[in-house]
Amino acid sequence: MRMSVIGCGYLGATHAACMADLGHEVIGIDVDPAKIEKLNSGEVPFYEPGLDEVLQRALASGRLRFTTSWDEVAQFADAHFLCVGTPQRAGSYAADMQYVDAAIAELAPRLTRPSLVIGKSTVPAGTAARLAEYLEQHAPVRELARLAWNPEFLREGFAVEDTVTPDRLVYGVADEESAAILAKIYEPVTVHGMPVIITTRPTAELVKVAANSFLATKISFINAMAEICEVAGGDVSVLADAIGHDTRIGRRFLNAGVGFGGGCLPKDIRAFQERVGELGVSHAVDFLNDIDAINLRRRQRVVDLALASVGGSFAEKTVAVLGAAFKPDSDDVRDSPALDIAASISNAGATVRVYDPKAMDNAALRFPKLDYSPTVADAVSGADVLLHLTEWREFRELDPASLTPLVRNPHIIDGRLCLDPARWRAAGWTYEALGRPTV
Ligand code: UDX
Secondary structure, three states, X not given: OEEEEEOOOHHHHHHHHHHHHOOOEEEEEOOOHHHHHHHHOOOOOOOOOOHHHHHHHHHHOOOEEEEOOHHHHHHXXXXXXXXXXXXXXXXXXXXXXXXXXXXXXXXXXHOOOOEEEEEOOOOOOOHHHHHHHHHHHHOOOHHHEEEEEOOOOOOOXXXXXXXXXXXXXXXXXOOHHHHHHHHHHOHHHHOOOOOEEEEOHHHHHHHHHHHHHHHHHHHHHHHHHHHHHHHHOOOHHHHHHHHHOOOOOOOOOOOOOOOOOOOOHHHHHHHHHXXXXXXXXXXXXXXXXXXXXXXXXXXXXXXXXXXXXOOOOOOOOEEEEEOOOOOOOOOOOOOOHHHHHHHHHHXXXXXXXXXXXXXXXXXXXXXXXXXXOOOHHHHHOOOOEEEEOOOOHHHHOOOHHHHHXXXXXXXXXXXXXXXXXXXXXXXXXXXXXXXXXXX
């Protein structure tokens, strides 16, 4: 099939490359010419394991190209995947819909033959109905410009895997033709036998925000338990293992630490609260306020522990931070707990030295005031305290004994609870972690 992918960020670039790799004819469009140039030359403009190969293979097949021209997109494709961002609106909890609306405004007047627009972006409930009406009013083909909602659940770091072999596919449709087109598009994926849920457009919109709210709740639940462990002398990691053996609970997404960040979970639970409020039932998701608050409290807890470890003042102190990305195997620093903590400590007067295997450039763009070190050894040199805030494999495999002679004070705060306390203590370090006994 001939399809377009509108918006070539983490979601769109991956979707375009994977769809072409699966055999479709794909054109990707983005407003950023530099991004389009990179993609056309086979370069992924962000770090995503495995995506380079898929992109290069798809380009070489001749089935994939990228453009900035809406005319080209409308002439070429019969199906249009909407993959633009819906970030948090400045000064509000609501989703900023300007990129979605701008894309539809460009596309609609160019739809001169029967087309299916397929929304993948995470949007407030009711968006699909609004966009469908807009298409019907502004597309020359009128009601033959159809609209479906097909939410995306991809995780950064596993984007290719999640696109090619997703846990499930959800088709939110208003007519059978749209469901049939989606079935045809995803045939190379569904041959593997994953569940397909065909439902209404509002349900499909809600599935996505419900899933992200549930995941955020699971993380904040275990982080709330970590707060309690800290005062009751418990170990939240052991607690998570123990409750996780109950298959009704499950161990996945129960890793306590500095909490969730990234371009999705934080802004999605806020936009959900905003939209649910507009729908008049805000009490239904009042609990998400607490989920957000627990999450942000964990960041402050690391700042407080670091401050206590250096004797109550950051003046003249050096703090080493391992990790800038919001999670490992990503260079994404949007709402990253690690960077947020680093910036707070820097603002409080410390010299903060940050090292991350992949996210340094993005971090420096966002927080140019922090010192960025080319290696772990450089970051920890002369440090009064070391913070482990993103669980990259490189950090888990560090030999603490090799770092002891480099620091001013061997004190580590493990914000991801995945270092081995015994090893660090044996190498002369004071090891502290969120939700774990200090000794
Ligand atoms: C998330 C959803 O998982 C995905 O389905 C959706 O499409 C987009 O949002 P992503 O943002 O890539 O994906 O990251 P995810 O792996 O979900 O992690 C989110 C955050 O939660 C990270 O900051 C991670 O460090 C944190 N996290 C995750 C925890 O703190 N503990 C855990 O147990 C799991």
